[in-house]
Amino acid sequence: MRSTPGQGHPHSDSLKAPATAGGPAGLQRPPAPVSPPAPPAAPNSQFRLTRYFSLVSLGLIAAVGLLLTLSMRAQMQRELIHMAERRNEAMTAVFINALGTQLSPLLAADLPADPDSLRTMIEAHGLHAQARALMRNADIIKIKLYNRAGLTVYSSSAAQIGENKRDNAGFQSALVGRTASALVHRDSFDAFEGQRAQVDLISSYMPIPPAPGESAPQGVIELYQDVTPFVERLAGLHRRLVLFGFGLMLGLYGLQLLLVQRAQGILRRQAQALEDANRVLDQRVQDRTEELRAALARLEHLAHHDPLTGLPNRLLCHEHLRYAIAKAQRQQRQLAVLFLDLDRFKEVNDMLGHSVGDDLLIEVSRRLGALVRSSDLLARLGGDEFVCVLESEDALLDAPVVADKLIQTLCRPMELQGHEVQVSASIGIALFPSDGTTGEELARAADTAMYEAKRAGRNRFHFYRPELTQAALARAHMERLLRRSLEGGEMSVHYQSKFLAQASDCLDEAGPCCGVEALARWHSSELGAVPPGRFIALAEESGFINELGAWVLRRACEDMMAWRAAGLVLDHVSVNVSVRQLERGDFVELVRETLAATGLPPPALELEITESVIMNADNALATLNDLHALGVQLSIDDFGTGYSSLAYLRLLPIQTLKIDRSFVAGIAQAGAEAGDSAIIEAVIGLARSLGLNTVAEGVETPEQLAALQALDCAQVQGFLFSRPVSAEQLQSQLQGHSAVAGSPSPAKTASV
Template sequence: MFNLSRYFSTVSFVLIVLAAGVLGPFYRQLSLQQITELAESRNVAMAQIFENSLRAPLEELLVASLGRDAEFLRQSSEVAILRENVVTLMRNTSVVQVKIYNRLGVMVFSFDPRQIGEEHLNHPGFRAAMAGLLTSELEKFSTFAGFDGTRTDIDVLSSYIPAVGSGGAVEGVFELYQEVTPFMHQLQRSLWWVTAGVFMVFALLFLMQYVVVRRAQRILEEQEGRITSARDTLELQVEARTEELKRTNTQLQGEIGERRQAESKLNYLAYHDPLTGLANRRCFIERLEDSLRESAEQGYQMAVLFIDLDQFKQVNDSLGHGVGDELLVSVAARLTDQVRLIDMLARLGGDEFICLMERVRSEEELAIVANEIIDAFDLPFRLGDHELFLSASVGISLFPRDGMTVVELMRNADTAMYCAKAIGRGHFHFYTPEMTRDAQARIRMENLLRRALEHGELAVHLQPQVDSRSGLLVGAEALARWTSPELGVVQPSHFIPLAEDSGIIVPLGNWVLRETCRQVRQWEQSGFDLPMVSVNLSVKQLERPEFLDVLRGILDETGMDPAKLKLELTESVLMGVGDPSAMLQRLCELGISLALDDFGTGYSSLSYLKTLPIQQLKIDRSFITGIGKSRGDEAIIRTIMQLADSLGFEVVAEGVETTEQATFLATLGCQQLQGDLHGRALPAAEFRSRWSAYA
């Protein structure tokens, strides 16, 4: 068997000698490196102290020294001041000498005046420091001239340190000398002790290991048997671990698959509407951007169809958002059947859908698709117990005719859709430049109307309501009139619908109410007693939960008698309120009268009419103009009069312009007449002057 003891003895002895020979120099070099790093860090810290404490005089000296000769520098007052400050800072430190160079390599400061003015431009330490680097050198001097005199047999670490100016650039170089003699003496003593200790330890280790190695021969033989047994056991353990890793890997693969599915779902949700599964706005815009580039390169037309559902809000408000969501899903499925596979259908949100049609040949092709989309709503939507009828309005913009960008095409299609909706439900319209001008004019008028409310450009005119038999004044209807500095006289048929669409009708209607009540109360106090005044209400006013409080506040503020105030509501206004009967009842409890305006033009049920707490019906002017011309209009008027008589309602006829109309209505028993025959709407002052004698 291999003689392990002899082999180990020879090799160990050689290695111990080599190790001792290597460790000694290594320890000395390591200690020198530590001493150098310590002293170098102290030099850097000291240089930083000089920079922070003496920044102003130091920067002045570095700048002033440029281009000066040695004699000037030796006589410089800045050097003298700097010497005093440096001595103060160096006292009780291990720094024995400081030299300062400007950026040209000229020594501008030293405790040895003879050295001032010397040039060290090519010195490696100076050049490294000017480049922002720190260099140091450990030297031994038999004699060394320090700031406090000459020292003998001294070990010194010199460091070249960049002097950074306030602007962040290197303006000069510090050369600091730090005494490390005590450290070197301690190093020498330590080195002897370490060397002796190493030899002793290695010798002891050699003896101990020799004993161990002698026994190792026997132990190895014993271990060989154990290793064989352990190897067999290890193989079994490796097999078991391999099976465990296989199971873990299978589980990990499953988790990776689940994560990929989750990422795929997130990516899907980022580009699809979660309710309908259609593309969302983001996906549509990105597809449209790509199609625009492709269309521009290949020169074909494409179109954007903006689709909005008519009266979808009523479904949500009456049946709830759950039914509304189901309806949107059904609408999406029905719309998908109407578009080509190459087209993209997306839901923008709410009840708004949008379609991108690529490679369009003509407007006729688009018209066919738009009609197919509209016709798709002819059949009802059956959702559980509900059968719902909807219609859609479609606006179309064409690339490149109607826009070159995503924003232009979508905006113009939206504008065209609103024009289609203005025509009536279930229509489509192509975009034209006039639509944008109309929209801009509409926005301008809306802004001017808001300003008119703030600057008092609006006025309340009153149109008389007279007794059909006596001709005496029995009331008046308050009507808003607008004279704009920019637009002139704006007809109510222009600005009232605009106010309704924009929501301005709420502050406008409240202003008309307040101004009318104030005027009637003022007349009453000055001797002109107007028996009754009528004011029109908008559905948006009635929808506001605070409207009753606003109305009550106006009555209290103006002192108006509620019995002299009549509020006029149309059938469409009542249909837009959730519970009109309850709302009207609360108005009546304030002492206010109620009239149903434009009667006969709406769609309300006559059986429902008898449940409403109203006192007056107003026959729409469209029927009055047919008196003497249309038997149908006359028959409708007779029917309305019979209905009003049976329900106990008073009747007012609007738009009476001829004596023939007045006579016909009086014969049927119509109590009050209103129209140009008896007087058009007048400003308050003119109205009082004209009618004070007839009240």
């Protein structure tokens, strides 16, 4: 089926979704906004006095308790150390007085640092026995003696004799005359009596008084006093004091909490009362605001809408028309004004009463509104007069379609208050900018055209210019006949064969048939044979091309399967695809279902798509890739007449380029320019470089065939070999010749 590229008009498939009674939303004048009252504070935003008091109070109690505990513990430790330090000083004096004579040799500066020599000297003087005897009833469990060089010259633990404590901080402090004490805990300790476990000690570094005539201490003595019982008693006392303090603070906290909870309850009741009062006030303000908004909306609606039908009135219609004209001027588009008047409406009012007349106008508004798109305007000017403002890229073609459907919908009988009423309408059409450039001019022209329609017999439409009326009537009549063509069996599919160019000489010596192209033919019972150029274009514009294309696709696949069942071998059957078909979201699924229903292998189907279709259809590349995935072959028809980019062409999943008949017609003629031959040669070279097949259509003379053979064209098609014939005629022709399957072209291709 040959399709004419181009976009269809927006009213082709029956008019679009119904508009609301108020017309386009963009035309409404919204009432002045009234700021709503601020909502009351959420409950979560209220101040929780009890919660914050509890958190702060408990945090303070914990902090104060921790500080007091640490302070008390530190103070107890200081007192214990001070007490033990005084006792160690007293024991040091006893030790020095009792053993001063024996200690003097050990404190000499030139004493050897050898531990064995020191132990020998200590044994010689009997210091261990004397020291143990002095400390037997005391809490001192270990003594160490250092000379001024930091050498441990004596220790109740013999293993430590000979160690150097010169860098010890306690030793350094005692060496300058200051006693240094510390409380330590040891898991295991070497005492006079042997090893002790888990013991608390006060260790004190104290200076040994200087010798007569000297100012510096003779050395340093270190005593370890066992204070484990004191530490345990202090720990118990500390625990009791801490528990008592915490209990006291918690009691005070509980008392304060009761007071705070009572205050919180009073504040909450007061806040709730205030919130209730605010809520009542806010609700009153909101109710008044909504009433004001509703009143403003009603006033606005009444100012711009018909109270009976709810349609935009004359004022809003004029405003919209001015806006639409300005928009059409900016976009350089057409605009149509349809002036509709009911025929013999006065007779309905006079015979059945105004109540039935009002119901009639309401029903007419409903039917008309159901057909008008939401982007267009349907208005009631008053009485039985209606106006439709139609915005369209091609209002000249769309307006008669709209007018015809408006007339048809009003012709159906209406049941009103028990009466069957049937009315008709006369419509006048004026176009912008040819019939006027202002709203007033277009309204006058449409009104004049409407009276012309009434004078012509009513129940019809009429353009402001009479010559357009005849063309529109003829086109509308042909569209109605075309839509009934499939049901009436008036549509058929003819096929034109394709041949191998290099194996063909003339009409009687055509090469092997390598494929056929399906072409739709319409023989109307009223109009006779209608040229494809007329009805294909009309099918495109009206949207009927989708239904017609699906029928041709199914018929071509069925005929191809019938030929194969008869023993004929053909490589493929070609079917043309229009832009409207390619834009359908279900086109790929339609091809898949058709192949599955007929049983035709996908490689045996070739879809021919024009350059303009590829460039104009939305998401064309994605659709072609989906078809490629099905396995069908793809061909670009009329190549060279469009404007596709070569870079874009490289991305397309195609197998064939068809050279347009306009180039073929210009070769091998007397006086013909060399341009057509150069274009064909360039197309063939491009196809060869891309691995594509080439088909030249419109071959009608032997000279054209010879020229194409010289240019190495792969396949040819045209009246020189065969005119389009029916499926039965084609089968008879093929049965008389040897049909060759496949093509030697480089594109014998991959299933797409």
